[in-house]
Amino acid sequence: MELAKKYDPREVEDKWYKKWIADRHFNSKPNPAKKPFTIVIPPPNVTGVLHMGHMLNNTIQDILIRRARMQGFEACWVPGTDHASIATEARVVNMLKEKGIEKNSLTRDEFLKHAWEWKEKHGGIILEQLKKLGASCDWERTNFTMDEAYSESVIRVFVDLYNKGKIYRGVRMVNWDPQAKTAVSDEEVNYREVKSKLYYVKYKIVGEDGYIVVATTRPETILGDTAVCVNPTDERYTAFHGKKVIVPLVNREVPVIADNYVDMTFGTGCLKITPAHDINDYEIGNRFNLEIIDIFNDDGTISEKGKVFVGQDRFKARSLAAKQLEEDGLLVKVEEYVNKVGYSERTDAVIEPKLSMQWFLDMKELSAPALENVVNDNIQLVPAKFKNTYKHWMENVKDWCISRQLWWGHRIPAYYLPNSNEFVVAETDTEALELAKKKTGNSKLTLADLRQDEDVLDTWCSSWLWPIAVFDGIRHPDNEDINYYYPTNVLVTAPEILFFWVARMIIAGYEYRNDKPFSDVYLTGIVRDAKRRKMSKSLGNSPDPLDLIRDYGADGVRTGMLFSSPAGNDLLFDVKLCEQGRNFSNKIWNALRLVKGWNTTNDQKAVRESDEVAIQWMEARINQVLLEIDDHFGKFRISDALLSVYKLIWDDFCSWFLEAIKPDFEQPIALITRNKVIDIFEKLMKIAHPFMPFITEEVYQQLREREISDSIVIAAWPKSENFDLALIEKVQKTFEVVANVRNIRQQKQISPRESLRLFVRAENFESYYPASKMIWRLANISELDLVTGKVENAMSFHIGADEWFIPITQEIDQEMEIDIVQKEIDYLKGFLISVLKKLDNEKFVNNAPAHVLDVERKKRHDAEKRIVALEEKLASLQSMK
C-alpha cells in the first residue's frame, strides 16, 4: 500500500491508543520478578479541564513511565482527581445560582447531592483528555480523593493525629474569604498592589482639647478599635502614654499604648489597634490584653458589634465611615496610597483577617523528618535550587489550619456532646457515640444527641496522603500494593505547590509509612506565552491543548513542548514549537516511505562496501548517543534527551546514513543491507518512543508486517553496547570532507549532479579509510586519488594537516584566492604566537597538567604545518599570475 506523502496523526493516534488499552499494556500489578517504577499523578481538580501546564507535566510523566516500562520495570502510573473543595463548591454554588437555587436554602445533604450529581456529570473530563495526549496511566487504578476508601483513609488519619495530640482547636487569625465564607490558607491568598486611600483621622484625647492623628486605609475598622499605639521611643507622643482617646464614630474610650512594632516614619507614627481584624494588631492586643471586637459578619457585612453601619457591606461601610468622619470634622486629609491587598485565590474576594475557631495541625515535630530527608538528598529536588527554598520554609513551618467552612469535602469527625463545646473524635458516628457515652457517663445518649462539626477538611488534608492512599496504604498498611509500589519513584509537579502539597506528602510519608513518598521531585516550569505572560484563561493567551493535538498530533505537541523546557525553567510556549514537533514526525514518516519503497535483491554484488561502513558507523553512533540519552535521563534533563534523539534521527540517520546507503536511482538494495537498515530504524523508534509514542508505534509496525501484539510499548529499551569510537572519528572527518566539497560546489556554482574528481595529499590517508568510500556517494565524487604533490587548477581545502583538491574547469580568481590564503596565514600566525607565548612561559609549563601541555604542543605543530602548506599554496598562486 502506498503511504501518504504527509503523516496524518489523527487516525493513527486513536487507533493505537485503543489497541494499547485493549491489550492492557498500561495496567500493572505487583510483580516480584520486576522492580517497580511508580508515578502518582498530581491529581488535577475534578472540575478541571486540560491546560498547557497539565500538558507539559503529564508529557514528562509519560516519558518517564514509558521509558521505565521499556527498561523492564513494572511501570505503574496512577491517575486520579482531587475533589478540590473550595474550587468545586464554588462551581456548584454558581451552577445552582444559575438555576435560581441559593446554597443557603438547601440542607447540607441536599447540597451534597447536587454536588455529586455535578461531579458525576462534569468531573474527570480531564482524564479523558489525557488519553488524547497518550498518557499511559493504569486507568483501572483511577482514584478520587472523595472515593469511599480514600475518604476513610483521610478520616482515619485525622483521628490518629488527634489521638496523638497533634490536632487542636483554637481561636486564630485566619484569612477569611467572605464570599466563600470560609477560612483559606496563607498559600491561597494572593497579594496584589492596589491603589487605595490613606485616611488621616483625629482621635480626641479624653479630658483634653487635643487630639492625635492616626492614618488608616480602612476607616471602617475604626468601629473595632480598642487602642491607639505609638512607638515608645517616639518623643512626639511620649506625653500621651497612658492617656485615653475617643474612638470616632462609636465614641469608645481606649488607651494609648506604646509598642516597638510601630514604625515612627510611617503616616503620623500613630497606629490604631483593631485586634479582631489585623494580624499585627491582634498580636499587640494580646500583649496588652486589649478587648477584641469583631465587627464583621461572615459575609463581610458589619455586625451588631460594630454599632453603626450595621448590615452594610465592608466596602460600603468604608465610604460611609469616611463620609461620617468628614461630617464630624475628624478627617484631616486623604492621601492616594498604594498598598498590597490579599485576595482569595479561589473567589478573588478581598481577604478579611478574622478571628475564628478553627482546627489546627501542629507541624513542628511532624515536619522534622521531611526537612532532614530533603536536606540530606534522600529526596532529591530537581532542579536543586528549590532545596534552599524548601529548607527555608520547613524551618519556619507554622501550624496548619485544616478546617474549612464548606460542605464539599471530608467532614471533620468531631462530635459535640449535648449542649457543650466538648467533643469526641472517632472514625464513625457509632464509635463516637460509644466514646461520648463513656465521656459523659450517660449510657442513654443516642446519635441524635451528638452534633458533628460542620466544617470539612482542607483539600490538602486528603491530597497529602495521595502516594499512600491510592494504594490503600492507610487502611491496610501491609497490603501487597503499598508494599510493592511505595515509595514511588518520581513526582512531577509545579513549584507553586512545593509547600502546599509536596512538603506535606513528605511529612505524611514519614508519619504513616516511615519512608519517603518518592525519591525525586521534578519541578516543571510555568508555561508562558512568547511575551513571558503566564498562560491563563482570563488573558485568553492559552491555546486549547486539544486543538493543538488535532492540528499537530499528540507526538508533535509533546515534542514541541519539550524542545524548550529544562526542569524548573519556564516554558515560553509558541505554536512554532509544535510545528517543529510535527515536522519531526513527518521527517520520520518520510524516512519510512523511503525504506518501504526500496526494491530488494539477493544478489551479493549489490552489497556495497560503503554500506557496511555506514551501517557500522550508524550503529556506533546509536550506542554513543544512547549513553548521552541515558545520562540526560539520569539527571532528568528531558529536553536534552529529546534533542539528542532528534539530532540522532534527523542528522545522523536521515541526513547522513540514509543518504549514504540509499541505492542509486531505481536500483535494488541488497536484502541483507535493507534488513540492517530496518533493525537500525526500529532501534531508533524505540529510543524515540517515550517522547513520541504514536508515530513510533506506527512506524515500528510498518517496518515489518509483524504480529500486532508485539507492541513497541513493551519493547526493550536499547542498551548501549561497546562501540568503535575511532570509526566515528574517522567518519566524522569524512563528513568534513563532504561539507567542504559541497561548500566549494556552492561557491563555484557547480551542480550537485556534476560528478567531481577528488585528490588528497595526506600523510596518513589510511586514517580516512574505509570511511572514504562514503565520500563518493555523499559528495558525488567520481574518482578519488592520492597525490604526493600539488594539483594544478584546483580548489583546495585542509582537514587537519591533509590537503584536498578538486580540479575545476572554471577560471580560478587568483586575486581572491590569494587574499583568502593570505588571511588564513595571518590568522594562523597570530594564533601560533599566542600558543608559543604560553609554551615559553615557564610558570605555565611548570604548573599546567601534562595533557594541557600536550594539547598546546599539538596546536603548535598543526599550526606550523598548516602555515607551511598555505605559504606553498600562496607561492604557487602568485607564480600563476
Add this chain to the structure above:
RNA sequence: GGGCUCUUAGCUCAGCUGGUUCAGAGCACCUGCCUUACAAGCAGGGGGUCGUAGGUUCGAAUCCUACAGGGCCCACCA
C-alpha cells in the same frame, strides 16, 4: 525588609569541580536548490570581547568582591 537565584548568538537555553569536545545547541536569519523519502524539505553560510568594574591565577564564561538589571520564595507597613 529577609533569603535564594539568574544575566552567554536575534530568541530559548547548555556549558559539572578554572586549561581543545571552550565559546556551543535548537530555533530564527542569509544564500542557493521543487535533486528520483521529505519545500512540514535539501545543501551551504554569517552572528557573541560570556551584564559592568575590579581582584585571585601561568591561565577566568567558569572562583572572589562591588555595582547594574531581571526572576523566585518568605514576611508584610497601618
